[in-house]
Amino acid sequence: MSHANAALTVRARLRLARLIVEQGWSPARAAERYDVSWRTAAKWAQRYREHGEAGMADRSSRPHRQPNRTPAPLVRKILHLRRKRRWGPVPIADELGLAASTVHAVLTRQQANRLTHLDRVTGEPIRRYEHRTPGDLLHVDVKKLGNVPDGGGWRYLGRAQGKKNRHTTQGAARNRHHQPVMGTAFVHTVIDDHSRVAYAEIHDDETAITATAVLRRAVDWFAQRGVTTRRVLSDNGSAYKSRLWSSTCAELNITVKKTRPYRPQTNGKIERFHRTLADGWAFAKLYTSEKARRAALPAFLHDYNHHRPHTAIGKLPPITRLNNLSGHHT
Structure with missing residues (x-):
């Protein structure tokens, strides 16, 4: 499926590419027919030559290389401080000499940007599971x-009235200090x-x-x-x-x-x-x-x-x- 701002749908790309590759149209003429630039027309024609119909689908815009991406050892240090000390982006950035925005980006990418995503005891990411069918577990x-004592408990009536109701409850047992045990x-x-x-x-x-x-x-x-x-x-x-x-x-x-x-x-x-x-x-x-x-x-x-x-x-x-x-x- 093409993205929202695409000038051509997948089917329109295929028709344009076939006009150039199979029917001999020039890229400029085919581009005028579909109201796009000749570079766009030439691009889809080249993809059709190389990959056929499969080449008409959208490709990821993610770059093949990211030379400025945070190195893996540094990512591990950020995650270690997050899980063990439960620090936020600012103190982690100060500890490692990084920008807070860089630390936040790493935490978001690793799904550790919210402390609720981490186990309270170990600091490790929470592992959720669900069995596939009812009855499996x-x-x-x-x-x-x-x-509850007769008349109501202390949560709604207060400590004094709750204590009084405990003493007047019928059949309540007594401890060794003669206090009612509910x-x-x-x-x-x-x-x-x-x-x-x-x-x-x-x-x-x-x-x-x-x-x-x-x-x-x-x-x-x-x-x-x-x-x-x-x-x-x-x-x-x-x-x-x-x-x-x-x-x-x-x-x-x-x-x-x-x-x-x-x-x-x-x-x-x-x-x-x-x-x-x-x-x-x-x-x-x-x-x-x-x-x-x-x-x-x-x-x-x-x-x-x-x-x-x-x-x-x-x-x-x-x-x-x-x-x-x-x-x-x-």
Whole structure:
């Protein structure tokens, strides 16, 4: 396809070149016919002689040599300072005796001009991945939330009222100092790597028995939507390192994968979902009891899966990526 300011399209170039090469027209006459300069006409005729029809396509305007380009050793020094010290163009330029504009150009070319493109710990470029089909990989994890006292928690009512509500909550346990202990809600989450479709359950523990039961129900839930689970990725929590977890995955014909220790970025998709879960459900509004908050989870999951646009998949709802759903194309 020719560029926007081209005087000739690819087809017009071919007709012009054939007039000169095959029909014997002079470049000046052919140029007058197509309202271009004779040099342009001669150029396309020469390309037609050398390459035929393939020579009529646009060529890259990038120069064959760039003698003034920043040398590779200097580029490596710039990237080293960027990743290890997290410096900007100005201090890097001062350190290496370069112009800040040159450093910025190098960082842009190497996709290191934004610190968000680099891993916070290592300074290396972030490596993103996505499995090709639904079910190729499920991410699993547990999100821990403090239970909501009757009447509401401190986030919306303030510390004083929140503390008062904790003391008046029916059935709240007491510690050795006779202070109320609200307990913890363990949200077991499962998210499909390709589609970002999410499944979640709330329990009062994170034991291996609970985790494997959630996995079984999640695999069945995805299977009802036409998704066959092949792999599961988890952190190194005790439930996921247990023999019960390994035997359950083997029974379900699922390959077990583990994240690198102390590297939650490896399981980044579910970590990001947990943030959405907290903002869109757990702390989205004032809940007057833990029962009310738990009752609101199914509605949030339905909205997330079926209606909320996901920026990582082209601003489409995750469910649209399960294109083997029954009736999806009807």
